[in-house]
Amino acid sequence: MSVRSCPLPPRDGVHASCVVLPHEAWPSLLAYLEQRFAHVAGSWQQRLAAGELWDDAGQPLAAEAPYRPGQRLWYFRSVEGETPVPFDIDILYRDQRLLVVDKPHFLACVPGGRHLHETVLTRLRRDPALADASPIHRLDRETAGVMLFCLDPAARGAYQRLFEARAVYKCYEAIAPYRAGLALPRQHRSRLQELPGGFVMQEVAGEPNSDTLIELMQRRGDWAQYRLMPGSGKKHQLRAHLAALGIAIANDPWYPDFRNDKAADDFSHPLALLARRIAFTDPIDGCERLFDSRRTLAWPDEAAECV
Template sequence: MDVFLASRFTYQSRSNWRKILEEGKILVQGKPVKPSYSIKEGDEILYLPGESFEPPIQTDFQILYEDPYYITVEKPGDIPIHSAGRYRKNNLTDLIQEDPRFEKIYTIHRLDRETSGVVIFGKDPESASKLSDLFSKRKIQKTYIAFVWGEFPARLKAKGFLISDPSSLIRKKRKFVHEDSFRKSDVPEEDYETSETIFRKIGEGTFQGIHFSKVYCLPKTGRLHQIRATLYSLGFPLLGDKIYGKDEGTFLEFIEGKDPDLIAKLGMNRQALHSSSLKFIHPFTGIKTKIRSNLPKDFPR
């Protein structure tokens, strides 16, 4: 049971789920079960969480740009954008809405919890809808900066597909397959998405004894984990990435509560990916708009 819960609901580690089971908060067919219980087809599982405490987050976000329609925020590298998993109130959307100046904000796009940088919200449904439409039509130029292990090529175009990674022990992990080697007949239609990203090397150096490359990332599509999964599949994982890093065993240790030395194993405590700019034609004013965010202090220099 504890293995199933940890793999299916990754917001708790296996050791945490084991403790929850031992406290009698997981019921199967209405009765508490032990961590060693073997799940059977037709089992009805009920979780009685009781009072819960959310993990701490970084709350030092900055407002980069604001007008009557939008608010753009510089997101720190340890805060989810919206309520999910263990983060119910500790998320950027709720944090912004605690400010009396903003009655309600509307999510337009998302960044992973550990990705820092530019994120924009609508102040009303119409504003959010118009900019969301620009995102879906690929009329917003997004630029990211990544720090990766190894010697990255001067320029690289990755056009192909993102699919589930069947070789991984991590359920939500994806991998990139180049269009020249992808066969649609090998993958269920619902399990692949087109993906295109242009990468350009802009620097290199050494950090924590690791030789890294600094890379501009220009995604043409907007898929889940697109940049992270693509770089990993190309052989250049992000520094600090627990899921798409050099060793996925680090993530498995992490969710099991073993507290691995992330800096020693991955080079950083979080993934080295930063949303550095958004560029678009403002849907209400028609003005060319570019919003930039400087690299955070915890990144290599």
Template sequence: MSERSSVEQINGAFMREAASAPAVVEKKVERQTERLRFEVGPESERQRLDEFLAARIGWLSRLRIAKLIAAGACLVNGEAANSGQRLRRGDVVLFEPGEWIPNAATPEPAPLEIVHEDEDLLVLIKPAGMLVHPTRNVKTGTLANALAFHLNQRRGTATDGETSEPALVRPGLVHRLDRATSGLMVVAKNQRALSALATHFQRRLVKKRYLALVHGQVDRDEMVICAPIGRDEEARPKWRVMQGGKEAETRLRVVRKEGSWTLVELEPVTGRTNQLRIHCAHIGHPIVGDDWYGPADQTSRLCLHAAELGFHHPRDGRWVEFRTPLPSDIVEIMELFTSE
């Protein structure tokens, strides 16, 4: 099957779902101090109770909601409920969420550099130093939190003490960048776009190119780095080139050489953890600012930037492509190295 026919097949499924998707949103939700009240609209007929609540309570995971339901924190029409219970139009759902704990869907206002946005997706430039998703130790200040705020800031308008509130829009993180890496990312705004884009990424129908400042002068103008990457629990860092690792391939092209550094373009054919950093170090040219795989230096950041991103739009299959120049802090590091 050709790439074009494959994309058309994926996007065809997307459009069929879009055509049949309900256009109506939930009718009402009344927020109380300790209990949330929802009235089920016709669009949620036959929906599972846990799915219904997860779409409307952004600060709780579906697993946490299921546990609370099992513990008796939810009533449907005044009676005890279970997670798999199918809802009917007009049902009244009362839910006590308990203690508030921030997570990936907790909205937090933060500046976002958005370069494109439409009804299905947005493309933005993630700054260096920002986590894409909360971790065990970091629960706030991530890109996911900022996106949750951006996508839901217009939800609900107060009228007579009640709030008209549609289902929560959850950011669909199709791919990720390391915390230290800056650059372009695409984020799905609905489940259909997320499914289509995830399939595109999985089938390698997406164009991803990075710019990296590396130590030393790379001799060859172009090369393909093929070195398997695996996880060694005894080593630090754990991810490295090793026998028995998974196949990993990176295409490298020299953009500019100057003194003690080289600016290269990197295209990851595969998507292993820390692949670009590991492969550059493997050929003897670690990325500037990489304290894991390269020498310690005084630079302010890892000099790796996702500069190009291209993909087939999930709604109609057209090819869209985005480019962003090197950020100013990497340019300043290049100038500093040149002057030495």
């Protein structure tokens, strides 16, 4: 649903969510909402009573509103107990079409699940001049580094197609254990699939669907800094590849051993993974674009946090 079709202005950088009523028979609008969307935070009865549910004309619906198949309803999501992320977003570049940010660790890219206000997109959209910002690609919440946003909705597709065509150079850095005998550089190829019911990825037998070029940058005792250049963009690819090689990234809460996602974040121990560089030929004006993160990764034996 285009945010431009929404009849409500954003609230604190958050755009309203939309529900389209299916062509079914229900005794009332409230009965449908309470059964089908019981997971949504906050009482639907209280929302209706407070005028916090709107029709497609931007008019609040009454508490006794009837169920009308095909009707579009608008509401604002809420998340209870969202933990503030104490790190700022740095702007690396901005023009009429592109916005390039240096994302901190622990900040989700877009709203979803238990993350709403503490996301890159919501923080950006609090600035009225960035109300149309939309992500061109994404990084894991735990990963820091270079991320691209489009400010011109008409140009977004052209930039996204660059990623789909693998026409974007992406370089990451990671700190992980040093493994003697692991031949580097190496092109690691494997088949990744999501672990049933576990959210994490695992390598399985079959035709490879992911590949990463791995280089050793430097070693410090039992730890090493690696340069990672993914040729594909599978979910958690870099984390899963290094874990499969026996060198899981420092401070990774999910690899090689999965930890419940609801566990509290330890801001003093960020995942040692950084999206260092992105480069591509701009599909609109043909200019060569290259953006580098200004952040650094902390070694596990250092007290300093990632800055």
